Amino acid sequence: MTKIFAHRGSAGTHPENTMVSFREAERVGADGIELDVQMTKDGQIVVIHDETIDRTTNGTGWVKEFTYKELRKFDASYKFAGQYGFCPIPLLEEVLSWGKQTKLLFNIELKNGFIQYETLEEQVIQMVKEFKMETRVILSSFNHNSMARCHRMAPEIETALLYMESLYEPWKYVQAIGASALHPYHATVNESLVHEAHQHGVAVRPFTINKQAVMKKMFGYHVDAIFTDYPEKARNVLKTI
Incomplete structure (x- = not known):
């Protein structure tokens, strides 16, 4: 059965990469959560997608130029102002500490x-x-090195x-690096890619799939998981198949 990863939490309905978004993803039955990590000036690992805080908070500047204490003052619920109260940028440690108590899988994008x-x-x-979550975590990045x-x-x-x-025979490339999964942009995925990857023991988890028709297509291809901003919608679509 295809798994559903909530992309930056339930990012379509809640402020992305915040605890409120992650908790919502668990509530609606996501199998896993995808989150992004950057590093602060004082070497703390924070959960935020962009290298700057401009798009997702009420502040401006580079993540790497703030200490975590300074970053904590910004409100990451900016896009959903007034709906969920003040949402700080979480530490990875905070997310894993909560996540350990759940059954969720975690995709940490570096x-x-x-x-x-x-x-x-x-x-x-x-x-x-430290959290003994080696078997529940997938590390991913566009930086293949x-x-x-x-x-x-x-x-x-x-x-x-x-x-x-699109990559030529990406399963060979994956294995050369020692990775075990492809996380492609969904438009590059077709049934034969999924079949070939599976034949070579490589998982396929396309991103970011928010339209019902594309969800159905990917479920039909038997991809291993999808990443979506709408985990509740994806769960309901999956039930109909």
């Missing part, structure tokens, strides 16, 4: 394609191990490659 955060991989891996590095450091934690354009 946002290190644009800014090379030193020790980001080491710190994320160390934290996953980073994923190769993660696999060398912690082969027991699954790694997955994010990509936007």
Whole structure:
């Protein structure tokens, strides 16, 4: 059965990458949560998608130029002002501490394609191990060098490659890096890709799927999971198939 990962939590209905969004994803029956990590000036791992806080909070500036204490003052419910109260940018530690009490899977996307955060991989891996969640976490990134590095450091934690354009025989590429899953942009996915990847023991989890028709198509291809901003909608679509 295809799993449903709530993309940045239930980001279509709640402020993305916040605890309120993650809790909503669990409430509506998502199998897992996708979240993004960056690093603060004082080396804390925070859950936010962009390298700056401009789009998702009431502040402006680079994540890497604030201490966590300073970042905590900004409201990440900005896009949903007045609906959910004040939502701080969470620490990865906070999310995993809550997540450990649930049955959810966690896809942690390392946002290190644009800014090379030193020790980001080491710190994320160390934290996953501290919470003993190695079997419930997938690490992913558009930075494939980073994923190769993660696999060398912690082969027991699954790694997955994010990509936007079609790749030639991507299952071979994945295996060369030591990763075990493809996380492609959904428009590049067809039935034969999924079939071939599965033949080679490689999982396929396309992103970000919010339209019902595309959800049905992907479920029909028997992808391993989808990433969606609307986990409740996806759950209801899956029930009809």
